[in-house]
Amino acid sequence: MERFDVAVIGAGLLGCFAARELSRRKLDIVLLEAREDVCTGISRANTAVIYPGCDHKPGTLKAEMTVRANAGFDRLCEELNVPLSRCGSLMLSFGPRADAVLREKLRQGQENGVPGLRLLSANEAYRMEPALAPGLSSALFSPTAGTVNPWQLGIAACENAVRNGAQLRRNTRVLAMRTEDGSYRIETDRGVLTARAVVNCAGLAADRVQELLFPPSVRIVPTAGDYVVLDQNCAGRPAHILEYEPEKRGKGLTAVPTVKGNLLLGTTERENTLAYAAAECGLDRVKALAVRILPGLDFSEVIRSFAAVRPNPRSPDGSSIQSFCIEHPAERFWSLIGIKTPGLTCARELGSYISDRLATELDAEQNPLFTPERRGIPKPHSLPYEERKALVGRDPDYGEIVCFCEDVTRAEVLEAIRRGAVTVDGVKRRVGTGMGCCQGARCEQKITAMLAEALGVPESAVCKDGPGSEIVRAEHERL
Template sequence: MYDVLVIGGGVTGCSIARELSRYRLKTAVAEREEDVCSGTSKANSGIVHAGFDAEPGSQKARMNVRGNRMMPQLARELDFAFRQNGSLVLCFDRKQLGQLQALKEKGEANGVEGLKLLNGEEARALEPKLSGAVEGALYAPTGGIVCPFGLTIAMAENAAVNGVEFLFETEVLEIRRIDAGYLVRTNTGEIEARAVVNAAGVYADALNNMVSERKYHITARRGQYCLLDKKAGTAADRTIFQMPTAMGKGVLVTPTVHGNLMLGPTAEDIPDKEDISTTSEGLETLQSKAALSVPDLPRNMTITSFAGLRAHEDGDDFILGEAEDAPGFFNALGIESPGLTSAPAIGEYLAGMVAEKLGAEKKEDFAGQRKGILNPQELTVEERNTLIRSNPAYGSIVCRCEMVTEGEIVDAIRRPVGARSLDGVKRRTRAGMGRCQAGFCTPRTIEILQRELGEPDLAVRKNRAGSELLTGKDKEELKEAGR
């Protein structure tokens, strides 16, 4: 029996797990996919929101501002990519400038520091490529950008080093109360736990509704994005928003921590919680809206498009804490934007509640530091040559677009909560994220995965079961094998 079972291996679940690993608790994370960061957390804008648009007093406001303040120190402790680049909210109509003032006042009520109103000329002085139609802007210097994969994986690795067990390809089918806590039936067997933390993204409502009479309803809100090549990355240095609406913060233009430029998201409520398809209409809409902010965006530099789902709860706020009629069952439900920013704060908040409920003490030997995958490009020429002499795998380039070496891929596989699929390698090293979108590096990455995992090459997958990359051997290979 576990003390705590966290359901969901996204950024929220991994943040909770990392904070729980500070305590003397036997903790596990159940994730239905083959890796962490495989759902909502893998498909978002990577924005660290300042916290100016959530309603004062809401959980979104509290967790956003706290998470924003935690991010710089967390990035130093866990060694993931983060940059406090600041953000702008644009207004194109003089008659709506009062809405920027109201947004500033809301942010100040939430505790956001440094907010400043700019006129159009001042905004263009910060971002020269902004539209001439911009009449004013709200500047938030505490806004930032982060690698969502890096943040989630760093949390998971640190949790694992501190004793948390990760149960992959484990889908929860049923939860019911027992004397000792909860019995969780999964596709791989039954799990007993004294406490359960529900961080299941778009399916968190279904899990809550299995054990509580307080029913929740989550709508999947699809957001489509375009990612542009690094050559387009200089179009904006700060994250550029438009005035928010009831459906969200609108289409943004933002650099990424890796130097690309991202546009998006759209906001479409859809009935299918598995539908992450993109549409020509959606992509055209987001590109047209993004061009209102930055007119001369190089659309021809788009290297990929993708969609993610946000877990929008009908009450439009995060649902955090113990269910009133289900003792020991804790919800992290309705975690949509600014969920990525809020994740560290949610982890801190819920782990504290769970530890108090179970009477857990903090460990004296908690290891709070983690070192990420070594990137040879960040070394001097002399340091790189020394590295290659000691380990020649760092001299073998696998992904030419992102200059990822065999040594980095091997490290990604061998680490705690290591990569087990092509997407797992991609999220940890960026192999396949460049201009050719894995057209060159896939065969070599498959070979490395097969060798390191000790599996037949036909078993190597893109991600979940059923996504095997190879379906058979060619005639010449079979002939050489004597078959």
């Protein structure tokens, strides 16, 4: 039976960062992921904001981690070679109730140590964002807010963890656990292994994974939220992240100018669903709220809609849990359950928190070979002409465009497959194919053929995004 020091369950952002931070220590780490790829759950569908830290009560772990995480994000993104946009955010008020909310966020943020916060008059805000709707009352400016591509960050953290010695096992679902001779015996659908310690980062299933071994202490109640994405450089795209605090109590809206240049609008709150399909009523609500703050938006520029699922943590008595739910039900067993916003912002901090505690429990030394750097896949279209020409000279695949919207070459797609992409969306998450205005209509077929050839499977076995999403029907199914 295989033996590890630590088994991390779930390769979303939290699991990938837990593995990366643990790999700073001399530990045998295995990262177990049920799906065919990493970052296919909550980590690929969220608002993508790196929050400054105004939303949490002073003195809480959440507030402290968010402010620290935000301050370290430039360095983290440099290390992992992931683009970060420090565009800043404006929280918008159109009346007295929202004005009071903004004043409270300012007070809270200042107490939390968020740098550069300023309450702006309407005129100051209009100078920063001329396309805002009339009637603005005030705005809270947070210069340190930013945005990243969340799945790129998670994939980068995973690659870095593997580079530092962690083993990634995909298509490996944890089914049962028990303690045995002071270790954890973990049964998966690919066999049994043991680990001295377990870190449970199973996202929407984290409560059930902990309950494989311990009595229920936190329950996840899922709710869904809808998003729309507008084309790059769409009309009325703001320069800052906009957060709309409505005058009537209720869900507002966040508008994010993404690192790629799109505009992401979201989100809603729909009850008790595990479905990632967007709902028409939710999309209508997002659009209705969006035009209240940005009346010049043109929804004919919408290129995609999707839903996200929130893992809302509840106590066994049903009351909601506001703090980060870091469970430690037994020695050397840690669970992150129901981590919602700001889980992306704090993914590294949470990984580091658990890694430090496990290092003590396992008496682990530093890994002298740890390297924090990871190189991304080279992007020829961002290189100067001469460098691009030289690259094509060395490898002609850099001269063959596969995705015309995003200018992605055959060499990049092959490198994405070499680094672990096994689906069309896995390639997309690594090199951005299909992210443009045609949404893959022109490249999907080529990428399916490239995946089939590289993986040695028929095209009918290639999926868009996991089992059940096969793109091409097999010959016998066509008859």
